[in-house]
Amino acid sequence: MKLKSIISMVIMVVITLSIYSVSYADCWSGTTNKVNSEGKIYFWKDSSIESYGYSAKFTSAISNWQFSVDAMSFSNVTSADDYTDRWYVGDTVISGLGGQIIPRKKNWLGLWVTADLDEDWSHCKVYVYDNQMDYYNLTTLERVSNITHELGHSLKLDHPSTTQISVMNQGIQDIGPSAYDEQEYLSKW
Amino acid sequence: MKLRKSTKILSIGLVALLFIFGVYYFGIYNSVKEISIDCNYVAYENTEDLSNAADLIIVGSTKNTINERKNIVLTDDNDNGFWSQTYTLTNIEIKKIIKSIDKKLDEEIQIIEPFGFVQEFDGKKLIKYDDYEPLSDNQLYLLFLKDNGYGEYSIINMQNGRFNLQSKEPLKNEKYKEFYDSIIKKYENEIKVD
Known part of the structure; x- marks a missing residue:
């Protein structure tokens, strides 16, 4: 009897851990922004977003991630604090680079340092590069998809590890979040 | 007393x-800590697309060690000098030109690699875009390069835009290995250097 109970418990633990690891297969661990405390993503927009003419594109990208009542709500603030994502548009010399993120955390002295993807982040800096999107002739839809992809990273979504239809796939696309992306997002948050 | x-x-x-x-x-x-930065870039999934997209395809060797290469760090004006981008300028001695849109090319050119070192309070961070592996010192490579719009050549397709012809670098996953094998097969005659 005792041996049977132990074996059953071990099987339950293995199954539970398997489900846990599958659910988080394409997300980074850890938290960011005020997601856990308030269920919101606070963001601050740099003036470059307007000066480069990307306001409407960012608005579309935000809408892309608000696909259901359970989806994260994005909240625009005029002044960034420690837990506010910062969004920028700029230029880069790295050919083909459409965008990147820089997650940050405070070290023990209260100084900002670059965080690992799997750590708890205070916030994320999100960049998209207009000159490369121009150089590679990206359409408006592709630029919105690129921004949506980077915002997905700021929500700790990784590139899919298996073949999927996903806005988080590496490369230039013209889609928004798919059913797979929604599933990954909901399993994470 | x-x-x-x-x-x-x-x-x-x-x-x-x-x-x-x-x-x-x-x-x-x-201390040096490696950090891979997730990014989105124009990616080529097969050798044909990569070859067509490149402005310059060369066999070349690195001329300066990783510590001698010029490390560029850009910062945000309104963020107390925190870094926003980093990249490295690497000198390459051209051994063979496989494809070029530029009729005049020097024997040695400078290219942009998507990685760089950023000094932070808790150490030096080796920032790698999409896990890009820097070109090793004094090694021969097959390189796929493109003009970045400023008249400078930059490696394209990140890790799958540079291929070591001399020694087996650790290939991170099956996708890189498959790409490496198919590129070497496609260019097996062209990569032979005297």
Whole structure:
């Protein structure tokens, strides 16, 4: 009897851990922004977003991630604090680079340092590069998809590890979040 | 007696301070940690698309060591100098030109690699875009390059835009390995260098 109970418990633990690891297969661990405390993503927009003419594109990208009542709500603030994502548009010399993120955390002295993807982040800096999107002739839809992809990273979504239809796939696309992306997002948050 | 005691305490304090500073400087400040930055870029999934997209395809060798290469760090004006981008300028000696849109090319060119070193309080961070592996010192490579719009050549397709022809670098996953094998097969005649 005792041996049977132990074996059953071990099987339950293995199954539970398997489900846990599958659910988080394409997300980074850890938290960011005020997601856990308030269920919101606070963001601050740099003036470059307007000066480069990307306001409407960012608005579309935000809408892309608000696909259901359970989806994260994005909240625009005029002044960034420690837990506010910062969004920028700029230029880069790295050919083909459409965008990147820089997650940050405070070290023990209260100084900002670059965080690992799997750590708890205070916030994320999100960049998209207009000159490369121009150089590679990206359409408006592709630029919105690129921004949506980077915002997905700021929500700790990784590139899919298996073949999927996903806005988080590496490369230039013209889609928004798919059913797979929604599933990954909901399993994470 | 009192003076001697206070001098002793001061000396011990000074030594302790120097020790702590030494531990910090050599153990923490000068330590190097690798960080892969997730990014989105124009990606080519097959050898044909990569070859067509490249402005310059060469066999070349790295001319300067990783520490000699020019490391560029850009910062945000309104963020107390925190870094926003980093990249490295690497000198390459061209051994063979496989494809070029540029009729005039020097024997040695400078290219942009998507990685760089950023000094932070808790150490030096080796920032790699999409896990890009820097070109090794004094190695022969097959490189796929494109004009970045500023008249400079930049490696395209990140890790799948540079292929070591001399030694087996650790290939991170099956996708890289497959790409490497198919590129080497496609260019097996062209990559032979005297």
